[in-house]
Structure formats: C-alpha cells, structure tokens
Amino acid sequence: MYRYDEFDTTFVRQRVDQFRDQVDRRVSGELTEEQFRPLRLMNGLYLQLHAYMLRVAVPYGTLNSRQMRKLAFIADEYDKGYGHFTTRQNIQYNWPKLPDVPNILDHLADVEMHAIQTSGNCIRNVTADQWAGAAGDEVEDPRPYAELMRQWSSLHPEFSFLPRKFKIAVTGAASDRAAIAYHDIGLRLTRSANGEIGFEVLAGGGMGRTPMLGVTVRDWLPKDELLAYLEAIMRVYNLHGRRDNKYKARIKILVHELGAEEFTRQVEEEYKRIDAPRVMPPAQELVRIKDYFAPPVYEDLPDQSPELARCMSDDADFAQWVDRNVVAHKQPGYAIVNISLKPVGGVPGDASSGQMRAVADLAEQKSHDEIRVTHEQNLVLPHVRKSDLYGVWQTLKTHGLADANIGLATDIISCPGLDYCALATARSIPISQDISRRLGDISRQRDIGDLKIKISGCINACGHHHAGHIGILGLEKRGEEYYQITLGGSGDETASIGEIIGPGFSSETVTDAVETIVDTYVGLRQDGETFLDAYRRLGPNPFKEAVYATH
Amino acid sequence: MAKKITGPQILTANRLSDGMVVFLSADGTWRASIDAADVARTEDSASALEARAATFVQTNEIVDPYLIAVEETDTGAVPVAFRERRRIAGPSVQAAFNGQSNGSLAFAG
Ligand code: HEM
C-alpha cells in the first residue's frame, strides 16, 4: 500500500501540532467558534447533533492490521467502543471530546493516518474500486492512477479554487463498483480493440439534490494522456462553471446545460491546446507509485481447493456464505472475502473495537495484512487462500461478522440521518433496521436475490439513495418524518437514477411499502430476473399500483 | 430589540468541550436535562435568555445557542419541532451508547 514519504510524514505531524495549538486556543477562549470552525472542519472534526464527530480518511479504502488496531484503540480510549464505516470509505467516530482530538490525531499519525478533510472547493480524495488489485475481472489495478491524480491535483494551484468541490472515481474492471457515473469525473480502465489499455472518461455525474449521470466524453484515452486530458476538462469547467449559485456550481450542471456533445467538443478543443508531454509525470514516477501498490507475494496454488469443496458440502451455512460473500480473485487459489457489517437489525457500517481487532488479526494471518473498506459500508479481506476460507469464516462467526448477505436485501446503505447528523431532516438508521428485520430471514433474502436498498436522511444523499434499486429519502413535513421512495436506481456499469414512485410514507408505513414492492417483484419476475431487471422491464406501474392500493 | 416569538421558548446550545446538548436553567447553569430549563413566555424574557446565553459563548462554555419553541405539558416542556425532540432524545439506536438521556450531567455555569 501507499507509504508516507518524508514529506507526507512531516506534513501530517505539523498539522497535528497546529491543530493541538488551535484547540488549546479555542478552549482558552483566544479563538472564537467562528474562527475555530473552519480550522476544525479542515481536520475532519464536525459538530453534529449531540456531540463532535471525527471523520478519519482511509485512502482508497485500504488499511493494514496495525492501522485497524489503532482504529480499535481509538474507539475504546476516546469514543464509546465503536466506529462507523461510511460510504466514503472513511471511518467516523461519533463521540470524541474536543480536548482529546489532538491526541487522537497523534495516534493516527503513528500509523500514517489522518483526518485532514480535503475539504473546500478542490479536487477531493480520489476513490477506487474496493477490490482493486485483487478482482478477477480487473484489467489493471486503478490505484496507482488514483494516487497519481491525488499528487497532481494537490500540487496544482489552478485547481485549488474551483467553483465547487470535485470528486473523481476510478475503476479497473468492467463491473463498476466505484459508481463512476455518479462522480464529477469517472474513469474506467478498459482495453481497446487492439488490446491496448486506456481510460474511458466520464464527466458530469453526481448525487445531492440534483442527481445526474456522467456522460462519456472519451471512449478510450491512452493511459499516458490521462493528466493532460483531465486538465482540459478542468479548464473548461473552471472557465464556465457557475460560481454564483452553490447548487448550480457542480460540473454536472455545466455538462447538462451545455449538452454532452458541446461539452465534449470544448474539452477536445482545449485538449489540443495543452502541451501533453509537459503535464505527463515522468515515467519513473508512475513506476515509483506502482511499486507501492505491488501485489503481495502469492503462493503458487492450484485454483481449486478440495478442502474448500469438502467444507462447503459439509456445512450449508458456510456454503451460503461463500456463495454471497466470497468472490473471484485474479490469483489462482485465492479469493476475496467480503465481511458484512450489516447484521439483521444492526446499524449499517458500525463495528465494535473487538470486531475491528478480529478483522485486523485475520488480515495479518490470512490476507497479506490487507483490509479494505467498501463504499457499501462493509469490509474486505482481499487476498485469502481458498483453503483458509473455512477457518476465516469460523473466526468471523464468533465475532458476529459472518452474515451471508452481501448484495442482498439486508445489505442496506444508510447515512447517519437524524440520529447523529445536524443537517438531517429525518432518521435513516432505524428505518434500515426495521426493513432489515422485516426481510431478514436468510432463505427469503436469498430468494429475493440481488437488491440494493439505500437510505439518506436528507437531500444531500450521503446514503446514495438515488443509486438504490429501492431508494429511500427521509424528509420532514409538519413536524413528522416522512419517506419518499424511488425505484430503479443503480450505481453500477448500467447506472441509472431512481424515480420517485409517488407520495411519501410515514416512519410506520415505509417498511410495509418496501415489503410490498419486494413482494410485487417476486410475484412478477421471470426466471432468473433480478429486481433491477424486472423493474426495467415492467416500469413503475405495477409497483405503484401495489403500494398505493394497500396504503 | 424584543424577540418575536410564537409561544414559550427555552434556550439550548452544545457544550464546547464535548458537544453535548445542554439547556439553560433558571439557576444559571447549563444542564443536559430539559426538565430544569428556564422557560421564556414573553418576548422580553426570550431576549433575556439570549443575552444570558451570549455571556456563556463569551466564556467559551457553549457554542451555537438558540431558542427553541416548546409546549408546556404536565410533565414539563416538550419541543415543538421534531428535530429538537430527536436532538434531546439522543440517537434512537444503540441506547447503550447513548449518554444524552442521563439528566445528571449538569455543570456549573
Ligand atoms: C454526519 C455528518 C455529515 C455531514 C454534515 C454531511 C454533509 C454533506 C453535505 C452538505 C453534502 C452535500 C455536498 C454537496 O452536494 O455539495 C454531502 C454529500 C455527500 N456525503 Fe455527506 N455528510 C455527513 C456524513 C456523511 C456520511 C456518514 C457519509 C457516508 C455514509 C457521507 C457521504 C456523502 C457522499 C457520498 C456525498 C456526495 C453526494 C454527491 O455526490 O453529491 N456523508 N454530505
């Protein structure tokens, strides 16, 4: 994984020292809240409804066991023994005390971590596929390019004062697990007709109050032209992007207003003016970065493990878990293990310190010391020998981490909502828990099949509800929470924005409505048809009729 | 300038040290419990509450003070706004993690 160089180390330590001084001055009254607020936000510290919240960055969602143990230590020492993994592949602590925060940051710096919120209207942390470097369907590991873009953008004065924040996601596989169509810029490593690897470039996607899908501006871009081409996009955006209205300043609005064709034309025009070789990093720099993401040293193994096959036929629960939670690895004899943080009725994404330590131990012993955090609020052991799977599963089971529900109805994404978040208009976690309990029976879940339910507690859409097969948005009307349901959203390679099906539901009836929608699908599906496929074939009407007839 | 109010009001804020939700009580302390909150029933007394809260901002004990409308019931003041009721109750999930409902956490003001 990426290791800090001397510059990074010094920088992070200096920021901790600075913040310690700022907290001291805040507590002593030398700084007012107005002066202190932007400083604490820059360090990932928010004031939520009931307490402070510290958001710790996990670049590319990659952690080693030492880092995970440190996160567990912080949860015990400075919080209430747990942490919350988020759709941004971060971890949030919900109860830190202000005077403790500099100490927490010092502990994080010990393991090359920080909470520096790359906030403001700049290019934010680049995100990547959580199975990067391991996935069987991957053309190339996208993370070196993510890191390259991070370095390029952080050093680029021209892009520090954009009209609005800017997010880039990159995937190396045909299956899109990084939701690239929902980012300002989305990149997919793909092969051209003659087998050469390059990027498909999308621009203009986003969630929030005006959800939009990115459009493809280039089908195929040679890899070494990446930064020059991005620079062309950024220039067109910088020139036209609306600074007069915060809600209209995102690139998605520009792409939408100009039209995809005109936007693309302008980008290509600008691109011709750019001196590409000047923008290119020296070849040895990419090699240096790639070294950080070098694959672990795998053992030479046969792809089939007779031991695994035997355990699967002996233990049906284990076989179910393998079926849902384990996916193909590039390397013969290895597998990717997805650890569900979605126990039936639990809080999506929460993990106790004990669970964090258990995962750290497993990573150290069985997964080349690597852990990933997914944007679906789960964890991953990316490099596990197939013959170790049974043992790993047994250990996970003893820690309440063996739910075999990845991608099923109870694998729900939920933002913190009105249980924690000061911007929320309604609660989201209790709704997810209620739905999870209702649909929790594992044979029922398996019968329903692939289903993504996503819940946000306000229009900011942190819970990605626009991309949910079933999306739920919590709002408030006349002092009551109510929930708007959207259907047919998707964040994958067939991305689509969910459509509102009709009037919202109360907190008491929203779970019934979701269940009715699911049952309607089960009644109408054809052989092997997933919920999303069925919705795309049938349209909203049968679902509307079912839901509004019974409510 | 008198504060325009539509009904009884209490004053709430977050404690600087840990962000905890607190209410200004009649004895001049900030308490985690709403039970002892000083209720303003006139515009003048609402303004007075705000003025008192401002002094605690000056002394860096609390941040973001504001008035909230309450209904006075037999069992005490209850916020009108749903958001405020939730804010007082603390997370409805993980009761064990929830330190908010413990009304004994007063601190001197
Ligand atoms: C609790 C504190 C939080 C606050 C105050 C907060 C605030 C916001 C705001 C204001 C936006 C909209 C920004 C914009 O559209 O320009 C936003 C977007 C977003 N938030 Fe949060 N958020 C919080 C927690 C979370 C959590 C826990 C997650 C992950 C589960 C998350 C994930 C996201 C994502 C992915 C977006 C981007 C949506 C887009 O593409 O426009 N946020 N957040």
Ligand code: SF4
């Ligand atoms: S969607 Fe709204 S309620 Fe949920 S975390 Fe984001 S800002 Fe808070």
